[in-house]
Amino acid sequence: MNKPSFSTNSAHAVRAKIRQRRKALSFQEQSIASEALLIQLRELVDVGQANNIAIYLSNDGELNPELFIQWCWQQGINTYLPVLHPFSKGQLLFLRYHQHSQMKANIYGILEPKLSVLDIISTSDLDIIFTPLVAFDAEGNRMGMGGGFYDRTLSKWYQQFQSDINAKPRPIGLAHDCQKVERLAVQDWDIPLAKIVTPTAIYDFTV
Numbered sequence: 001m002n003k004p005s006f007s008t009n010s011a012h013a014v015r016a017k018i019r020q021r022r023k024a025l026s027f028q029e030q031s032i033a034s035e036a037l038l039i040q041l042r043e044l045v046d047v048g049q050a051n052n053i054a055i056y057l058s059n060d061g062e063l064n065p066e067l068f069i070q071w072c073w074q075q076g077i078n079t080y081l082p083v084l085h086p087f088s089k090g091q092l093l094f095l096r097y098h099q100h101s102q103m104k105a106n107i108y109g110i111l112e113p114k115l116s117v118l119d120i121i122s123t124s125d126l127d128i129i130f131t132p133l134v135a136f137d138a139e140g141n142r143m144g145m146g147g148g149f150y151d152r153t154l155s156k157w158y159q160q161f162q163s164d165i166n167a168k169p170r171p172i173g174l175a176h177d178c179q180k181v182e183r184l185a186v187q188d189w190d191i192p193l194a195k196i197v198t199p200t201a202i203y204d205f206t207v
């Protein structure tokens with residue numbers, strides 16, 4: 001992979017621009033996008049193979065996967081949400097999320113399941129991690145909110161993926177079409193995604 005070095009300033013500018021773009025989508029555009037996402041993911045997710053899926057609750061204009069979450073529950077697929085680690089800064093935990101989960105807002109105002117040790121799943125037991133993202137490019141590079149949370153979570157997967165293309169958990173980015181950019185600057189710690197799904201397209205970077 002080529003790793004051109006751009007200034008951090010330009011990364012800030014791209015993040016701000018694309019965040020603004022997704023936040024400008026209307027309620028109706030968001031609803032249509034969520035329904036289209038459900039249709040895409042029903043095709044993509046093999047119910048027999050995917051038992052444990054990490055997903056997110058949308059924030060800041062992100063593509064909303066709630067309809068897909070409901071569908072997972074109907075299929076008996078377990079869903080998990082990212083929870084900021086209480087002690088290890090920059091790390092995520094994944095906690096079981098079901099209809100009756102008790103929720104609490106994190107420091108960013110995003111709802112997450114209340115921390116309970118019994119609800120934690122080890123990342124390596126997840127089949128798929130659907131990641132939120134701010135921007136992506138045609139090579140599967142991902143820019144997030146800037147905390148490095150998903151890059152840290154996925155670094156072990158990426159090492160294994162070098163020798164096993166079926167390594168788990170498979171990271172699949174979810175985004176609106178308007179979040180695609182020409183080319184993202186890639187940093188050493190950035191982890192590219194296996195797939196990215198938008199309401200109108202599925203990009204597969206493993207083939």
Ligand SMILES: Nc1nc2c(c(=O)[nH]1)N(C=O)[C@@H](CNc1ccc(C(=O)N[C@@H](CCC(=O)O)C(=O)O)cc1)CN2
Nearest residue numbers: 056057058059062082108110132144145146147149150
């Ligand atoms: N829906 C969702 N959940 C997620 C993420 C995400 O990107 N989307 N994360 C993915 O990593 C983690 C949270 N990371 C985040 C990092 C920064 C901000 C944020 O809003 N930053 C503010 C500044 C906030 C402050 O410092 O007070 C900003 O940039 O405006 C939000 C989430 C875990 N959960």
Ligand SMILES: Nc1ncnc2c1ncn2[C@@H]1O[C@H](COP(=O)(O)OP(=O)(O)OP(=O)(O)O)[C@@H](O)[C@H]1O
Nearest residue numbers: 142143144145146147148149150151152155189190
């Ligand atoms: N595997 C890692 N180990 C240590 N630090 C890391 C790792 N991955 C990322 N970081 C740090 O996290 C910071 C933020 O990284 P970056 O801007 O790429 O986050 P992001 O991908 O936009 O956010 P996120 O993954 O939370 O959505 C960087 O300063 C980087 O040093």
